[in-house]
Amino acid sequence: MSAFKLPLSGNVSQLISPWTSLFSAFGSQVGLININLGQSTAPEVEQEILEDVGSYGRQLGRIGDALTVLMKHFHPEQPLDPEEExxxxxxxxxxxxxxxIKVRHDRSAVRP
Structure with a gap:
């Protein structure tokens, strides 16, 4: 069988990677979850915290719960200015x- 070529087409060879074409819509992300640690001065510390302590969401959730408790018991000595309020x-x-959102997903939630 002879090869069919359009005028001025010449021989074309192109490597097509199934991974590149499959994930091109997601940029350079290959896994389901990729975390960019940014310009951390200690990425190994951040990685260990994520593995052994909790995800960013869990950490922020606990900080938010603690802030909710503190705000409930907060009685400033002086009135707050408008920006602080x-x-x-x-x-x-x-x-x-x-x-x-937590309640919708049957998770416990501390209310402000």
Whole structure:
């Protein structure tokens, strides 16, 4: 069987990697979960914390729960200025939204 060539096409060879074509929609991500640790000065420490302590979500969740408890018992000696009040209100709204999502997924949630 002879090879069919269009005018001016010449011989073309191209290596097509199934991995490249399959994951090209996801950029350079190959796994289901890739975490970019950024410009960490101690990536091995971050990796060990993620493996032995908890994911970023778990760490942030516990910090959010602790902040909720502290805000419930917070009685400032002096009135907060408007920017400080705004920051606390925004945090309460965010923590309440997170609690809503946790409840929808049958997880325990500390309410602000």
């Amino acid at each position: 705004k920051a606390l209100r925004a945090l309460r709204v965010m923590l309440d939204q997170i609690a809503d």
